[in-house]
Amino acid sequence: MSVATAQRVIEFREALREAMIEEMRNDERVFLIGEEVAQYNGAYKVSKGMLDEFGSRRVIDTPISESGFSGMCIGSAMRGLRPIVEFMSWSFSLVAADPILNNAAKMLYMSGGQFGCPIVFRGNDGAGGQLASTHSWCVESLYANVPGLKMAIPYDPYDAKGLLKTAIRDDNPVFFLESERLLSTTGHVPEEEYTVPFGQALIRSEGTDCTLISFGRPLHFCLEASEELAKEGIYCEVIDGRTIRPLDIDTMVHSVRKTNACVVVDQSWSFASVGSEIASQIHAICFDDLDNYVHRVHSDDVPTPYSHNLEQAYLPNTRKICEAVRAATYNA
């Protein structure tokens, strides 16, 4: 990335907020709704101050009623409003599975092109830290299975803002997966208007020996692993997929053709996952380019444990990623 002087640095949550504020100023059809988004200023302070600017008709508190308010917002999107629905946690989206999967994702198809669903569902995804199993869902593998929705997972504040603006402008339903553990991280976000398009992966660090593919928070561990492995003379190319639907498989394939090795890091469970899908596609497209099968790092195949030591051992981490890269490149 280019280094400018006096770059503006803000928090991830501020970047999300800026995206919403700017789009709400641009388009009166956009509104924010969810539990504690208004008077409480957001359970994670993402929407802090927005009630003051937009009023209670456009920054709307709901009761704890995901199925009801998700369905309600889908109904409003069918008429052309553009809701941003905040799930305090994507874990809570499970009680709204019918509206978000059956209605949002399929409305355009089922109505033969008559009624679309321009809606964004956003909130925390993944382990927040000792929240135990029901509150630590990584929904990406579960929901990415469904055609009709788009899915974005930002890693840094720049992408958080740029991808969220794209999501709000999209005429299709977008599942926008944030991480509680990233909300306080900081990064450069320019003052001027920009968006980040869907379906364009970002090479976060270049390398020649192994392609390391991930989304969202585990990228942090991928980048750490990449530095550690460089000391051993193994150079990773770290790719941030940015969006899962659409998936920029081309950038991944291009990299694998160069490195001939690939590790996918996916924080959801391994069975029938985003990681297994990417590995499958790479195997099919890069069959003759690979020196080894695609290795994968996931959370362990158990419900998320509460205990600190177990949870740490359960999640993808730098050590596991290093081991996978060494194995994939025959350096184990």
Add this chain to the structure above:
Amino acid sequence: MNDANTTGVEASGVPQTMQKMSKIDLAPIPNEGVLLGWLRQMLLIREFEVRTMQAYQNQLIGGFCHIYIGQEAVAVGSIAAVNDDDPIVLAYRDHGHALARGMDPKYCMAEMFGRIGGCAKGKGGSMHMFDADHYLYGGHGIVSAQTPLGAGLAFATKYEDEILKGGKSSHVTLCFLGDGALNQGCFYEAMNLASLQDLPVIYVLENNRYSMGTAIDRGTSMAEELHVKSEAFGIEHAIVDGKNVIDMYRKFKSIADWCREESRPFFVEAQTYRYKGHSMSDPRKYRTKEEESREEENDCIDLLTTFLTEEFDFTKDALKQMNKQVKVQIRDSVTWANNSPETPMDEMYKDVYTDTWGPYTGTSKPEMLEEGGET
């Protein structure tokens, strides 16, 4: 634009007690022409359903198919009581409402035939009738899924009228549900939200007394006092005779006017009966033939015909004539549906997303809208 007084943490208008409609004044009985129009609509729906069952038995229609015969007065009387641009959303027993709203029966039939001429290009089938030109936001197959959508449509019209246009809320949404939907949680979430947000939505319970094979008192608590379901949310309610289209209309009109004026939700129980099974495969062993005959004696079409005969000298010949016209129209719609080509393969990848990427090829509107709806 939003104004300053909409901001803030002051006590909102959240209802803490029931917001009562003072009294349901019956709207006047419409003139003969209107009543004849309703009779024609009910005959049309019944004939359409008869031909639907035939086509199903001839395997021209597949999947699940739910017949509306017996309940025609509910759709006709309630839809007549609202404006043409008031949104409608409902469950899967949806053919009658689509026709009552003005969809040309040929598009409805072609949809069930799985043809490109169908209202949803053959992608939805019997349970999913959509018509943007007629503000019909779908039949929905998952029981009660439409109830939050109904709140959302009302949310949208209110938002459009008040925030985008800066005026007064001027629409009312009709959200139909069967008695089976009373036991899904999302209905109660939807009513709570509708009450909190003052949404102008009428939940029209079509109580035909059976959710599939389960009699209402076996599956629903307080089955004889269903008004308590809405009272819990401070939502006003009424019972209407769903077999009497005139009664249906007269009460419904004043209810709809009140909802529109006050921007409040309402819960209407329309008491009715479905003559046929839950779906085409239902042998109806859970109820007696005697019960069915008793209910069929009190038929919505007969009731209106009798009224018209007594009040306006409506003759048997006139009825025969009307029946004949309806039969011709439905026969023509079956022919039209049959002649419509099967949905072509390239439609498989259309309408998944509005834009083109990967295997998805964007979206396109059905023929029905291209032709600008019915002629």
